[in-house]
Amino acid sequence: MPETNRALIGGRWHAGPRTFTVFDPATGAPVGEVADCGPELTGRAIDAAAAALPGWRALPAHERAELMRRAAAELTGRAAGIGAVMTAEQGKPLAEATAEVLSGADHLLWAAEETRRLYGQTVPGAAEGNRIFLLPEPVGVVAGITPWNFPVSMITRKLGPALAAGCTVVLKPAEQTPMSAIAVAGAFTAAGLPPGVFNLVPTSEPARFAGAVMADPRVRKVSFTGSTEVGKELIRRSADDVKRLSVELGGHAPVLVYPDADPVAAAAAVARSKFLNAGQACTSPNRIYVHRDVAAAFTEALTGHAEAITLGQDMGPLIDAAALAKVERHVEDALARGAKALTGGRRPERPGTFYPPTVLTGVTGDMLVCREETFGPVAPVIEFDDVDAVVAAANATPYGLTAYVWTSDLTRTLRVAEELEFGMVTVNGGPLAPPQAPFGGMKNSGYGREGGSLGVADYLEYKYLSVGLGR
Known part of the structure; x- marks a missing residue:
C-alpha cells in the first residue's frame, strides 16, 4: 500500500x-x-x-x-x-x-x-x-x-x-x-x-x-x-x-434582507454562500427571509445566479446517496405544501449524486426546509412584512451558528445583530471565517x-x- x-x-x-x-x-x-x-x-x-x-x-x-x-x-x-x-x-x-x-x-x-x-x-x-x-x-x-x-x-x-x-x-x-x-x-x-x-x-x-x-x-x-x-x-x-x-x-442559518438593502447585491452574495460546496456547509443559508418590497428583484437575481451554475463544472455532487435523498425529501415536501421551484427542484438524469441549484418561493415555516438542515443546494425564499417579527422567526431554531443580514440602516444593523441568537453574524456580505476571527456558535x-x-x-x-x- x-x-x-x-x-x-x-x-x-x-x-x-x-x-x-x-x-x-x-x-x-x-x-x-x-x-x-x-x-x-x-x-x-x-x-x-x-x-x-x-x-x-x-x-x-x-x-x-x-x-x-x-x-x-x-x-x-x-x-x-x-x-x-x-x-x-x-x-x-x-x-x-x-x-x-x-x-x-x-x-x-x-x-x-x-x-x-x-x-x-x-x-x-x-x-x-x-x-x-x-x-x-x-x-x-x-x-x-x-x-x-x-x-x-x-x-x-x-x-x-x-x-x-x-x-x-x-x-x-x-x-x-x-x-x-x-x-x-x-x-x-x-x-x-x-x-x-x-x-x-x-x-x-x-x-x-x-x-x-x-x-x-x-x-x-x-x-x-x-x-x-x-x-x-x-x-x-x-x-x-x-x-x-x-x-x-449543525446550523440553520437565516438570511434577513431588509427593504433598504440592495436586493441584487444581496442575491449575488447569497448565491455564493448557498451554492458553495453544493450547499454542504454548516454556515450555508437555510432560510432566506426577504422583505416583500424587494422580494421580486431579489428572487429574480438569485434565480439567475442559480441557473448560471453548470453542474460538474461550477458545482460538484452531494457527498453520497443519503445526502441526495435528504435534499430530494426536503424539496418534495416543500412542493407538496405549496412552494414553487423557480429553477431546479428535480434530480438530473446523470451518474453521481448531483442535484441542481434550486430556488423555492412560497415557502412557509411548517416545511422541512425551514425546520431541518437541508445540507444541499436549495434556497428557500420566505417573504416578510414585519421588520421586527422577522428576527423572532430567525431565532426560532435550536441552532445558533451563523446569520446573514442585509441592510443600509446602521441602527438596524446594530439592533438586529444584538438580537440574533447566533455565534456569528455577517452584515452586507462581510467575510465570515478569516483566520484572525473566532469561528463558532451557540445553542445546539x-x-x-x-x-x-x-x-x-x-x-x-x-x-x-x-x-x-x-x-
Whole structure:
C-alpha cells in the first residue's frame, strides 16, 4: 500500500490491519483503499502523542512557529495535487478544492504567528511580598475529529491552534475523505514536524476511534466538527473523564434582507454562500427571509445566479446517496405544501449524486426546509412584512451558528445583530471565517471557537502561581 493511503503514527506510516474503500461521489467509482485503523492503532497513536508532548511543549515558541510555517509552505506548494485528491473523493470542483487548501495553509500560517503571542499575566498581589502570575500551558494531548465537507481546512483550523499552544494531536478524518487528510499529513512530515506531534488515524468506523479517545485519560481535549447528534454524545461521554471539548455542530442559518438593502447585491452574495460546496456547509443559508418590497428583484437575481451554475463544472455532487435523498425529501415536501421551484427542484438524469441549484418561493415555516438542515443546494425564499417579527422567526431554531443580514440602516444593523441568537453574524456580505476571527456558535450549534486568539486559548490551561517573597 502506498503511504498516501496509510495512517501516520509516531512519524511512521502504517498500513493497518485492513482497508476500506473511498468512492468518487461524481461517478460512484472507487478512488482508493485506505488503512482502516481500530482501537489498537488509535491507542498507539495516543501513545505517540503522549510521548511527544513534553518535547513539543518545551520547544521555544519561535521554533514551533517556524515548523508550522514550513508546513504551511508545503501545503501551498502542494495545493494543486491535494486539491485533485479532494475533488476525487469529495466531489467539489478543482478550483474550489485548491482554494480550500490555500485557505487551510493561511489558517496554519496565522496560528504559527500566534504561537509567539501566548501571553500570561502578572496580577497584583494579595499581601505585601506576594506576587501572582497566570501561566498559559498546553492542555495536553488533543483528539481531533474532522468532517468531509471541508476535509483540508477543517484539519488546519484544529491542528494549527493546537500546535501553537504546545499540544500534540491524534486526528481522525471523515471516512468519506481520508485521502485529503493523508496528503495534509504528508506535508507536515515533509516540513520536519517531530514524530508523534501529529498523528493521523483513518477508520471506517468512527465510533471505534471515539470510544478509544474518550476512554483514555491522557487525551485531555477533543475538538469535533460534525452532527449535533454525535456532538451531544461526545459531550455526555466527556463527563466521565472531565475532558475539555470544542464542538462545532449543525446550523440553520437565516438570511434577513431588509427593504433598504440592495436586493441584487444581496442575491449575488447569497448565491455564493448557498451554492458553495453544493450547499454542504454548516454556515450555508437555510432560510432566506426577504422583505416583500424587494422580494421580486431579489428572487429574480438569485434565480439567475442559480441557473448560471453548470453542474460538474461550477458545482460538484452531494457527498453520497443519503445526502441526495435528504435534499430530494426536503424539496418534495416543500412542493407538496405549496412552494414553487423557480429553477431546479428535480434530480438530473446523470451518474453521481448531483442535484441542481434550486430556488423555492412560497415557502412557509411548517416545511422541512425551514425546520431541518437541508445540507444541499436549495434556497428557500420566505417573504416578510414585519421588520421586527422577522428576527423572532430567525431565532426560532435550536441552532445558533451563523446569520446573514442585509441592510443600509446602521441602527438596524446594530439592533438586529444584538438580537440574533447566533455565534456569528455577517452584515452586507462581510467575510465570515478569516483566520484572525473566532469561528463558532451557540445553542445546539456547539461551543468553543476556532480561529483568532480565542481559538488558540481553547487549547490552553491558565495556571495560577502565587509566590511569597519572604523577608
